[in-house]
Amino acid sequence: MTHHRTSIRRLLAAAFATAAMLVGVVAIGGQSSAQAATPGCGKSPTLRDGTYTIQSGGRARSYILRLPANYSSSQSYRLVVGLHWLNGSANDVVGNGFYGLQQRSNNSAIFVAPQGLDAGWANTGGRDVTLVDDILRVVENDLCVDTSQRFALGFSYGGAMSFALACARPTVFRAVAPIAGANLSGGCSTASQPVAYFGIHGTRDSVLNISSGRAIRDTFVRANGCTAQNPPEPASGSGTHITTAYTGCRAGYPVQWAAHDGDHVPLPTDRNASTSWVSAEVWQFFTQLGSTTPPSNPPSTPPSTPPSTPPPGGATCRAVATVNAWSSGLTADVTLTNTSGTPLNGWTLAFTLPAGQTITGGWNATYAPASGRVTATNVSYNGSVAPGASVSIGFQANHTGNSGAPSSYALNGTTCSTS
Numbered sequence: 001m002t003h004h005r006t007s008i009r010r011l012l013a014a015a016f017a018t019a020a021m022l023v024g025v026v027a028i029g030g031q032s033s034a035q036a037a038t039p040g041c042g043k044s045p046t047l048r049d050g051t052y053t054i055q056s057g058g059r060a061r062s063y064i065l066r067l068p069a070n071y072s073s074s075q076s077y078r079l080v081v082g083l084h085w086l087n088g089s090a091n092d093v094v095g096n097g098f099y100g101l102q103q104r105s106n107n108s109a110i111f112v113a114p115q116g117l118d119a120g121w122a123n124t125g126g127r128d129v130t131l132v133d134d135i136l137r138v139v140e141n142d143l144c145v146d147t148s149q150r151f152a153l154g155f156s157y158g159g160a161m162s163f164a165l166a167c168a169r170p171t172v173f174r175a176v177a178p179i180a181g182a183n184l185s186g187g188c189s190t191a192s193q194p195v196a197y198f199g200i201h202g203t204r205d206s207v208l209n210i211s212s213g214r215a216i217r218d219t220f221v222r223a224n225g226c227t228a229q230n231p232p233e234p235a236s237g238s239g240t241h242i243t244t245a246y247t248g249c250r251a252g253y254p255v256q257w258a259a260h261d262g263d264h265v266p267l268p269t270d271r272n273a274s275t276s277w278v279s280a281e282v283w284q285f286f287t288q289l290g291s292t293t294p295p296s297n298p299p300s301t302p303p304s305t306p307p308s309t310p311p312p313g314g315a316t317c318r319a320v321a322t323v324n325a326w327s328s329g330l331t332a333d334v335t336l337t338n339t340s341g342t343p344l345n346g347w348t349l350a351f352t353l354p355a356g357q358t359i360t361g362g363w364n365a366t367y368a369p370a371s372g373r374v375t376a377t378n379v380s381y382n383g384s385v386a387p388g389a390s391v392s393i394g395f396q397a398n399h400t401g402n403s404g405a406p407s408s409y410a411l412n413g414t415t416c417s418t419s
Contacts, residue, residue, distance in 0.1 A: 038140035038147060042073050047142045051090075056134040057127045063114040063135050064090045066098075067143070068107035076146035078109035078286070079139070081132060081173075083121065083154030083161045085266065090115040099153055099179070099266060100279025101286075110143055112136075121154075121161035123185040128161060129168045136172070151286050153177035155266035156208065160184035163216045166195040170363070174289050177282045180205055180264050182212035191223035193363040193394070194253040194331070198285045200260070200268075200278060203233050207264035217257055221246060223361075224253040225324060225331050225396070233259035239271025243281060250324045250331055256285055316340035317411040319349065319418060325403035330357075332405060333394040334376075336385075339417070344385040349376045349393070350410045356400035365393040374406070 051064050068077060082098040084090060090113035097103050098111045105111075114131055121128050132152075139145070150173050152162040159181025166176040167188035175196035183189070197220035201213030210233075221228060227248035234240045241260035249255055258281065260268045267276035318337040323330055334351075338344050351374055353359070358371045365376035382391045409416035 038076075038143070038145045040073065040140055040142045041076060041144035043142065043144075045071070045073060045142050047139065052138075054131075054134055054138060056131045057125075061115065061117075061131050061134075062090070063112055064094050065139065066094065066102060066111040066113075068105075068109065070107050071110075071143070073144050076144050076149075078105070078149040078151065079136070079145045080105075080109050080111050080286075081135075081150070081152040081162075081165070082111060082113045083152065083158030084113070084116065084119075085154070085156040085158050087119045088155075088158070089119060093154075093158075096267065097279075099155070099282070100276065101153070101283055104279050104283040110139065110145060112139060116157070116161075121157045121164075121185045123161065123164055126168070126186065128185065129164065132165060132169075147172075149174055149289070151175050151177070153179065153282060154181070155179040156181065156264065157184060159213075160187065160216075163187045163219075166197065166220065167191050170195045175286055177285065178213070178216060179266055179278065180208055180213065181216060182208045183216050187216065188219065190361065191219050192361055194224040194250055195220060196253050196255070196285070196289055197224065198256040198258070198282060200258045200282075202260050202262040202264060202268060204236065204262060205264045210259065217255065221255050223396070224255050225250040225326055225329060226255050227326065231257045231259070234261040236261060241268065241270060241277060248326045252289070254285075254288075256281075316414055317409070317416040319351070319409035319411070319416040321405040323403060323405050325399070328400075329360075329396065329398050330403045331394060331396045333392060334406065335390050335392050336409075336411065336416070337390040338385045338387055341387050343387060344383075344412075346383045347378050347385065347391075347412055349416075350374065350408075350413075351376070351406035352408045353397070353406055354399070354402040354404045356402050357397045358399075359395045359397045362395035363393065364391070367395055 047065060049066055051062060053060050053062050080101055082093040084093050093113040102111055112135055114135060152165045152173050154162045159178030162176040162178045163181050164185040164187040165173055170193035177198040179200045199213050199217040201210045203210055226246040231244035232242050234242050238261045241258055243258040246255040262268045267278050269276045316339055318339050319334055321332050321334045323332045336349055353371055353374055359367050364382060367374055367376050376393055385391050
């Protein structure tokens, strides 16, 4: 542990001396709808428990896989990515049962433990996010995964990497649980999309001060639209922990914070307790999130159903918005459907914001200007929309009292239906 602390102190100094790198948002395989089937569903699997080598970013990387004892390709499973600490290993994560979650899962989840380069998660050039992308692609091509139920957690440097995954792949991971983490792995200072978030940190952490954990937590307090607050934390010497659920969060995107009276440890225990409380609380947090997350990106392949009939009036598009508002802010999700008989290859969607609304951030499109008549323009991965297919975009905005939905939609200059 002494070597670990010395190394991560050096790492922390270097990491905070440079600006954090924001990695682009791309969904694995484009699948993000509830219980979307992966190619491995219904397939006789070739993967088993074991250590595997994979080519990622032009070099050999490795990961350890653990399947449910009764794995069946006719059932879709949760998938949990467990990330090791600095100078730790994938074997260490397997050894502690993926922070205790493997036993909690009762054979309801597939577990993956990637191995970091140099026993850490520098994520230089996004290489470790790419590694997770590549692992999930291989695993989901062979095994049946519920793509609305992917989770990540880790301790210390692994906590930093789980935060980076939430920032870089918000449409891939349903929730993350950084334990004693910080913004060390090319994460972000402003998340573009919400992700359910459970942060855990010791008030007496001598390696990564609790302020680091609070900072990354607050990134998702903002992204998830939660009411800002200073959660209570246990007194020094109390030997306890306090878990707080934030209020006002966007439906389906809770934020939880657990502060414990302890140092830099992966599985803290309360005084006189024989086991850690972490696994029970993290598993409960993950499993409360049902397979009902609305899609943030369209499927990468056209749907097999016939194109929908264009609505009356000759419109060739449909735009429907869902707004979640709080005192002075809101998030809006807009589903744009191509109801024409021809594919879209690049698109702009213009709409009018109610007076007093100003966009502060968005996802799955670029937005300009920030108020009034706004134009959303496709990004690289969602410019093609087949007939009958949909693309989901969204934004966060401030408001001065009118939290209504956008109006007067026009796709590439043509008026859209809203029903």
